[in-house]
Amino acid sequence: MNNNLNFNNLNKTPVRTKSWLNVNDITLRDYKAPEIGSFNNDKITGSDLEGVTIEKLNKGNVFPLNKKFIYGVSDEIVNQGEFDFNKGYVINIAKNAKVQEPIIIEFNMDNENKTLVDNILIVAEEDSNAKVIIKYNSLDDSEGYHNGVCKIFSKNNSNIQVVKVNLLNKNTMNLDSNLSDVGYNGKVDFVSIDLGGKNSITNYHGDLLEDNSESTLSSIYLGGDKKVIDMNYVMTHKGRRSKSEITTKGALKGEANKIFRGTLDFKRGASRSVGVEDEYCMILSPKVKGKALPLLLCEEDDVSGEHAAASGKIDEAKLFYLMSRGLSYNDARRVIIEGAFNPIIDKIDNENIREAILASIKECLDNE
Numbered sequence: 204m205n206n207n208l209n210f211n212n213l214n215k216t217p218v219r220t221k222s223w224l225n226v227n228d229i230t231l232r233d234y235k236a237p238e239i240g241s242f243n244n245d246k247i248t249g250s251d252l253e254g255v256t257i258e259k260l261n262k263g264n265v266f267p268l269n270k271k272f273i274y275g276v277s278d279e280i281v282n283q284g285e286f287d288f289n290k291g292y293v294i295n296i297a298k299n300a301k302v303q304e305p306i307i308i309e310f311n312m313d314n315e316n317k318t319l320v321d322n323i324l325i326v327a328e329e330d331s332n333a334k335v336i337i338k339y340n341s342l343d344d345s346e347g348y349h350n351g352v353c354k355i356f357s358k359n360n361s362n363i364q365v366v367k368v369n370l371l372n373k374n375t376m377n378l379d380s381n382l383s384d385v386g387y388n389g390k391v392d393f394v395s396i397d398l399g400g401k402n403s404i405t406n407y408h409g410d411l412l413e414d415n416s417e418s419t420l421s422s423i424y425l426g427g428d429k430k431v432i433d434m435n436y437v438m439t440h441k442g443r444r445s446k447s448e449i450t451t452k453g454a455l456k457g458e459a460n461k462i463f464r465g466t467l468d469f470k471r472g473a474s475r476s477v478g479v480e481d482e483y484c485m486i487l488s489p490k491v492k493g494k495a496l497p498l499l500l501c502e503e504d505d506v507s508g509e510h511a512a513a514s515g516k517i518d519e520a521k522l523f524y525l526m527s528r529g530l531s532y533n534d535a536r537r538v539i540i541e542g543a544f545n546p547i548i549d550k551i552d553n554e555n556i557r558e559a560i561l562a563s564i565k566e567c568l569d570n571e
Contacts, residue, residue, distance in 0.1 A: 208236045213277050213404055214435040216496065217466050226462055226496045229433045231402065234376070237318055237348050242289045244316040244342075248307040254300025254331070260291030260322055274408035274437075275352065275380030284322050284352030284380060291322035294335060296363070298328040305334040305366075305552045312349070312375065313342040323353040327361035327389070334552055338368040339377070340559075341399065347375035349400075354382045357389035359413070364392040366551050370563050371399035373428065379405045387413035387442070394550050395422035398563045402431040409438045411445035411473075419448045421547045425540075425567050426459030426491075435464040436480075440473035440506070449480035452543045455491035456568070463495040467510060471502040478507070484514035485540060537568050 210231040219227050250257040275281035290310070296302060310319055325335055339349060349371060357363050371377055377400035383391040397403050409418030418438055426432045432455075438447035449465050467478035484493045495512035517539050525535035541564060551557050 208283065209277070209279055210234050213280070214406055214433050214464065216435070216464050216498065217437060217468060218498065218500065220496065226464065226494050229404065229431070229462060239287065239289055239318045239320055242310070242316045242319050244311045244313060245290060246309045246311070249304055250306070252302050252304055252306065254297040254302055255306060255333070256295040256297070257306070258293045260288070260293050260324060274382045274406065276378050276404050276406050280350060280378055281352055281380050284320055284350050288320045288322040288352070290319060293324045294326070296327045296331040296333040296361070298330060300328070300331045300333070302333040305336050307336045307338065307553065309338045309340065311340050311342050312345070312347045312371065314345040317345050317347045319348070320350045321352070323351070325353070325363065325365060326356045327358060327363040329358045330360045332362045334364040334366070336366040336368065336551065336553060336556060338370065338556060339399070340370045341372035341375060344372055344374055347371065349375060350378040352380050355384070355391055357383060357385045357391045359387040359389060361386070362390045364394065366394040366396070368396040368556060368560065369399045369403060370559060373401055375400050377403040381407045383409050383418055385409065385411050385413070385416035385418055388415040389413070390417040393418070393420045394547065395420070396548070396560055397422060397424040397432065398560065398567065400430070404433045406435045407437070409447060411438065411440050411442050411447060413442040415444050416442045417446040420450070421550060422451045423544045423547050424451070424453040424461065425564060426453070426455045426461060427457040427567050427570065428459065429457065430459045432459065432461040434462065437466045437468060438478055439468045439470065440476040440478060441470045443472070443474050443476065445473055445476040447478040450547070451482040452547065453483070454485040454487055454540050455493055456487035458488070458490045460492045461494070463512060464498070465496070465510065465512070466498040466500060467508045468500040469503045469506045469508065473503050474505040476503070476506045479509045480511070482512040483543070485543065486514055486516050487536070533569060537565060540564065540568065
């Protein structure tokens with residue numbers, strides 16, 4: 204597979220702002236993608252659930268996507284995920300199916316499976332409900348490369364939750380592009396747990412096509428050492444009375460660097476639509492760098508949009524209170540951070556995965 208990818212100007216904002224702010228995009232200098240080999244260490248749970256069909260993805264069953272906008276980390280990186288993938292699945296939720304148990308796909312990277320380019324298509328037919336969890340894990344310290352593409356089609360009156368959990372090691376590049384097309388009265392609840400990777404570049408575009416469509420995005424991130432975390436979330440309102448919400452919580456330590464871009468884009472005709480976005484970053488070290496760019500774009504008068512981003516140190520009074528009850532400084536700090544993260548972690552309908560997330564948070568915070 205072609206590995207001559209361009210890592211310049213990734214995760215571009217929908218509209219450009221002042222160049223001296225250095226938030227319009229990100230460039231990964233001196234990084235070269237490895238040769239993409241085979242990947243044979245994945246596991247699927249839930250393929251036998253009633254109303255669920257899971258097939259291996261190939262070029263013959265890739266669904267066409269009528270897109271009139273740019274999505275993903277970059278066109279070139281998305282094209283690798285769409286056409287040069289080494290692992291792919293189509294998940295179909297049947298019409299009227301109400302799937303109670305989550306569908307889980309686990310990708311386990313190791314020395315024998317160190318390059319993963321995955322392409323996941325999720326189709327929720329009319330009046331269906333389901334939950335899909337996609338987990339990325341490292342079994343050793345091998346240098347790795349992950350480039351994922353996930354496209355979610357939520358048809359009329361469907362309700363689909365998609366969770367992505369990144370628990371990759373500190374030697375793995377993580378690139379992740381996600382897109383949802385939401386039909387009439389449909390809902391997509393996207394959850395991103397971004398804890399791993401040497402660098403993590405993630406992108407989500409919710410396209411609210413029809414009336415009463417809804418897309419929510421809840422994400423947490425945690426960065427240490429010199430990790431780069433770059434997020435670009437876009438909600439595009441096209442249908443009337445459409446709703447969107449972006450909620451992001453994060454923490455940075457060491458010399459980590461974070462950029463958050465969140466955009467609410469109200470197109471003409473999206474009357475009476477509502478969008479809200481909020482990002483908060485907890486600063487754990489004086490050497491971290493955190494930037495945020497909340498954007499509100501509007502072509503329609505009768506809409507409501509709220510956007511906010513903030514950062515700050517952990518409340519000293521809370522730390523003092525917890526330490527006065529016998530907790531160490533590290534434990535008190537972890538309790539506060541977990542308290543901010545838990546409302547998002549608790550949305551995941553699998554206890555083992557929730558516990559793995561909490562263990563990863565503890566490991567990162569304890570590793571000074």
